[in-house]
Amino acid sequence: MKKYVIIVAGGSGSRMNSDVPKQFMLIEGKPVLMHTITRFTAAFPEITVILVLAKQLNDEWATLCKKHDFKIPHQLTDGGETRYHSVKNGLELVPDAVVVGIHDAARPLVSDATIKNTFAAAEERGNATPSVLISDSLRYVKGVENTAVDRNHYHIVQTPQCFHSDLIKKAFLKAYKPEFTDDASVLEAFGEKINLVEGNRENIKITTTMDLVIAEVLVKLI
């Protein structure tokens, strides 16, 4: 099946208290977003890349592409009010009967194996989401109460979350719910079972300045 990837960079970086949105911050001198896109075109040279970007960042992105001589072809569409709405905008550019991966722009450290395994599993089974085990103890917190839970039952979910495009597009026709923190949840609410595949631990989401410093090191390992 033909492959598409939607790179979701709808946000504008307020969580890092920085003027530079996180997807434009530099790792090894190159914007995070360029690392991220390159992971997918390296894994699948024929993949179609759709970039969902906050509208007010379009000019800055164009300038960065020129400056870094970044020539990987990609379609651009506008970010929405929430991540859900950004993904929905991206899905409008995806045809039926392809496999589409939906990936956080702020995850530049996804490995070649994670990308290939997740797309392959989704092609075969309709959907696939990479995940990794938790190595720390966990507690369930509700109000002022909290209790130990068995960490072996919990997986940390990563991206790219991959789907048959027909399926995920239908799921996104449902009304938005704030519980939708990722795309697998949207498909699950539509009644489908989610297939987990193994992700790579380096595939962290860059949310804080500390993550950026970590990413600068990890990029040399993958």
Place this chain on the structure above:
Amino acid sequence: MKKYVIIVAGGSGSRMNSDVPKQFMLIEGKPVLMHTITRFTAAFPEITVILVLAKQLNDEWATLCKKHDFKIPHQLTDGGETRYHSVKNGLELVPDAVVVGIHDAARPLVSDATIKNTFAAAEERGNATPSVLISDSLRYVKGVENTAVDRNHYHIVQTPQCFHSDLIKKAFLKAYKPEFTDDASVLEAFGEKINLVEGNRENIKITTTMDLVIAEVLVKLI
């Protein structure tokens, strides 16, 4: 109240496929375990340090202390069959009516604030455990089934887990259960409510070679 810390280094490093146990691996040229001990004596110069170490590593530790001119006084006791048994051995050296922190040797990046806040909360409330929020989506996995869960209800638990010594020693008189992945769980099984305080995100447990590489960078930040 007088302060004690039990540094738990019972393991012998098999998870890293390395001949060097993880607590002896180097960060900035110094064994992880020396970083860890120094965090506590820097926070509380009068603290009593108890090191629980696998018996077969005693000679190597003595050699390392000499080589690195490491002179922080500490009592040494043997590791047990599991983490639970190692902690129990350490607790035998702790008197009643003190506050005792129980800390993973492989967490050299605990901050001064985390140590001070956790000991202070435990002194006031009987127990305290540092924790941080999860920034990724989570799924609950049971057999082949899995479902999305609300990550806002889950906290990742760190160490030092701190206690009135009378209380935790009584809790450790209970029989061992494999569910005890940390010391707060032991106290909870004894019927006490656990108090969570804010940890620091850098306070990772070094389990893999990747963690060690990350730690080498983070140690410069805290």
